[in-house]
Amino acid sequence: MTLFGDPAIWLPVAFAGILGVSILLYVILDGFDLGVGILLPLADDAEKDRMIASIGPFWDANETWLVLGVGILLVAFPTAHGVILTALYLPVAVMLVGLILRGVAFEFRIKAPLERKSIWNWTFFAGSLMTALAQGLMLGLYIMGLEITLINVAFALLMALCVVGGYAFIGATWLILKTEEALQTKALIWARFGLFGAAFGLAAVSLATPFASDRIFDKWFSMPAFVALAPLPIVSTGLLVVLWLSLRHLSVSENRAGDWVPFTAAVALFVIAFVGLAYSFYPYIVPEKLTIYDAASAPESLMIILVGTLVVMPVILGYTALSYVIFRGKATELRYD
Amino acid sequence: MEELVLARIQFAANISFHILFPTITIGLGWVLLFFKLRYGASGDERWIEAYRFWVKVFALSFALGVVSGITMSFQFGTNWPGYMEKVGNIAGPLLAYEVLTAFFLEAVFIGIxxxxxxxxxNWLHTVATFCVAFGTTMSAFWIIVLNSWMHTPVGFELRxxxxxATDWWAIVFNPSMPYRLTHMLMASGLTVAFLIAGLSALRLLMGDxxxxxxxxxxVGVYLAAVLIPLQIxxxxxxxxxxxEHQPQKIAAMEANWETRxxxxxxxxxxPDQAQRKNHFEIGVPNGASLILxxxxxxxxxGLNDYVSADGKPLHPPVAAVFWSFRVMVGVGMLMLLVSWFAAWSLRGAGAAAISPWLLRGLVAMTFSGWVATLAGWYTTEIGRQPWLVQGVLTTAEAVGPVSAPLILSTLIxxxxxxxxxxVSYIAVLVxxxxxxAEGSGGGPATGLAAVTD
Structure with missing residues (x-):
């Protein structure tokens, strides 16, 4: 396989790409699931059912992108997997407990006796919140190079709050898309609050990342990169304006046409933030310590995974799209028959 | 040393909890498809009622399996970083194929x-049901391939x-894989058979x-009666x-110290590993020789062939393997007894005359599949120790740098x-x-009368 040159060079890049896509899809897709969970206590009982119905058919598959992400990290960059996960042992454990609680609460709340339902609703909320906080902590510590110092932990805690805000925000825009009437009105209010959180988080990451290392600073603030990268902050600002206008418009609109705009814009915002981060750290997979080339598995093993991925990934995307088409439109009550 | 023990306990706790649920969903997915196809063919409402009840059990079990499985995928890295460093080139692709061909398939189609x-x-719904059942089975296939390779590693070289990897075909179809896969798939079938029989018996006792x-x-009783002799x-x-491949494991299973x-x-x-002999032996003469x-x-x-020159045992801890094996076989024999007796009792006469004692017996056996499956896995996994990958990597070499207090606190x-x-899972099943039962117009008050009349 010398078609594209030395596979020891391009295979790690290809897998960094697959890893990036998996994590991005996870953050967007489970992001809105977790956001809905975080917003749950703000709604009344009937609305809670509807909120969970809006994510019911999807959350399982959404979470699978995390398994693929950590799986690709494990199989394509095993050394990095060990370094990152042992450095982040505690937040990873908190996240896993959160994911467990969230996932089981989803089932238990409808199958357990009625008087236990509110306990499982709280479990659902707590699990979603823990997961988001832990992921924010992990992101913060990763940005700061996985070094545990007071300032880094303080930054990571700030990131934890930002990720909670960001997920709540995209969750609220999802609810605007998938619900109607009073609940949709509430979601619009949540989204307007969440927008400030998202904007703040975006600014915090953008400011902190270049100062985490000189290398990243130079990548952004040298010519011609500075000009080439200018669209990122400009488009992000534009999206924030679009979101603000759209939310204001929907709040006063009678028929609420264009209820898809906030979610779409929120997704675009997440994509841009992710591209910015990915650009900052490439080609490092453990910041400033290990590049994707240092950490990659043997080419013959990567090749056999790549072939499988290229064959299977379009199929996965196909039936994932099928599921979103089947459950399109406003969320209805979840029924097994 | 402490880290190693705690990392092992933590991993064992997680994987033991995890396997309970796939063991149910692998078999139950196919049973659900069977219920649905039977309804389609016969139009008999009872089949779709059965489907609707058991799909709830499936959904709950599936969620528990997914969340505990995610924990597993992280613990490979947090607990055993040395594992991926040494054999990641083999384990990696197998795990990747599990995610790609199984996890997404089941996770997306379970929504539908x-x-x-x-x-x-209706046909698309049937296809979705098939995809979920197929996905759970594919997942079992890949993970059993990897697990079997850890017992009988072939098709690779150390550089x-x-x-x-030098031969993927040999890696996938490694010597113990076909046996382990068959054994596990049938274990899943038996677990589900006794779960269905047990919960159905409970419903009848509750006056359904x-x-x-x-x-x-x-369905549960007949499935169990057919599967158990095949499983044995x-x-x-x-x-x-x-x-043939891991004689030291067999020696531990039989607690046989000398080759003879x-x-x-x-x-x-x-078994007393310190004195290297057994106390209070009761045995059938020539039995182990006859079976093996x-x-x-x-x-x-015998175990004494697997001791290093300086006296360190190179075989697994004997008592744990010996007793796990006996628990598994004991439960298996009980399954044979109960399922054949139940099948015989149910013949011809119609289910109306099921004795309440038989129902109680089936209720008692509801989770027997879990006991046997766990005991079987303990036998084979503890039986591989001190190796993580037989002859290639020891468990001690693979443990990570995480401190003991941190592992202990998360373990708790x-x-x-x-x-x-x-507890919640079992409570919700009840x-x-x-x-x-109450929805059917029956109830606890009319319980046994409804069964015996």
Missing amino acids: MLFGASRVS DGVAH RSDSPRLALK YAGDLHGLNTL SNVPLLLFAI KHRGDGVVP VYLIIYAVLA HLSRKA
Whole structure:
């Protein structure tokens, strides 16, 4: 396989790409699931059912992108997997407990006796919140190079709050898309609050990342990169304006046409933030310590995974799209028959 | 040293809790497809009622399997970083194929299977049900391939101390894989058969007046009665395969210290690894030789052949393997007894005359599959120690740098959560059964009358 040159060079890049896509899809897709969970206590009982119905058919598959992400990290960059996960042992454990609680609460709340339902609703909320906080902590510590110092932990805690805000925000825009009437009105209010959180988080990451290392600073603030990268902050600002206008418009609109705009814009915002981060750290997979080339598995093993991925990934995307088409439109009550 | 023990306990706790749920969903997915196809063919409402009840059990079990499985995928890295460093080139692709060909398939189609019945055509819903069942089985296939490779590693070479694949065909179809896969798939079938029979019996005892649980009970009993002799035969073949590739495991299973002929089949013993002998042996003369070599004077390997020059044991801890194996076989024999007796009782006469004692017996056996499956896995996994990958990597070499207090504190949290979830799971199964029984017009008050009249 010398078609594209030395596979020891391009295979790690290809897998960094697959890893990036998996994590991005996870953050967007489970992001809105977790956001809905975080917003749950703000709604009344009937609305809670509807909120969970809006994510019911999807959350399982959404979470699978995390398994693929950590799986690709494990199989394509095993050394990095060990370094990152042992450095982040505690937040990873908190996240896993959160994911467990969230996932089981989803089932238990409808199958357990009625008087236990509110306990499982709280479990659902707590699990979603823990997961988001832990992921924010992990992101913060990763940005700061996985070094545990007071300032880094303080930054990571700030990131934890930002990720909670960001997920709540995209969750609220999802609810605007998938619900109607009073609940949709509430979601619009949540989204307007969440927008400030998202904007703040975006600014915090953008400011902190270049100062985490000189290398990243130079990548952004040298010519011609500075000009080439200018669209990122400009488009992000534009999206924030679009979101603000759209939310204001929907709040006063009678028929609420264009209820898809906030979610779409929120997704675009997440994509841009992710591209910015990915650009900052490439080609490092453990910041400033290990590049994707240092950490990659043997080419013959990567090749056999790549072939499988290229064959299977379009199929996965196909039936994932099928599921979103089947459950399109406003969320209805979840029924097994 | 402490880190190693705690990392092992934590991993064992997680994987033990996890396997309970895939063991149910692998078999139950196919049973659900069977219910649905039977309904399609016969139009008999009882089949779709059975489907609707059991799909709830499936959804709950599936969620528990998914969340505990995610924990596993992270713990490979947090607990055993040395594992991926040494054999990542082999384990990696196998795990990747599990995610790509199984996890997404089941996770997407379970949404359609559970909530899509009113939104898609019947055939697409049937296809979704098939995809979920197929996905769970594919997942079992890949993970059993990897696990079997750890017992019987082939198709690779070590370069600079790292395993590199040389023959993927040999890796996938490694010597113990077909036996382990068959044994596990049938274990799943048996677990589900006794779960269905047990919960259906519980519903009848609670006074369920609908015909559906009687039908499901029959399905469970007959499935168990057919599978258990096949399972015993497959288990025997698996044992012979282990004798060939991991004789030290067989020696531990039989608690046989010296390589010799005419080895008895021990029914009871207290293996003492310090003194390297057994206390209070009760055995069937020549039994182990007969089972393993098919002749009374067959030579069975002994544990004392697996001790290093400086006296360190190179074989697994004997008592744990010996007793796990006996628990598994004991439960298997009980399954044979109960399922055949139940099948015989159910013949011809119709389910109306099921004796309440038989129902109680089936209720008692509801989770027998879990016990046997766990005991079987403990036998084979503890039986591989001190190796993580037989002959290639020891468990001690693979452990990570995480400190003991950190592992211990997270272990305690996991244990509390798993205990709460296990209790909640069983409580919800009972609750669903009671709700179904009350919904059928029956109830606890009319309980036994409805069964015996």
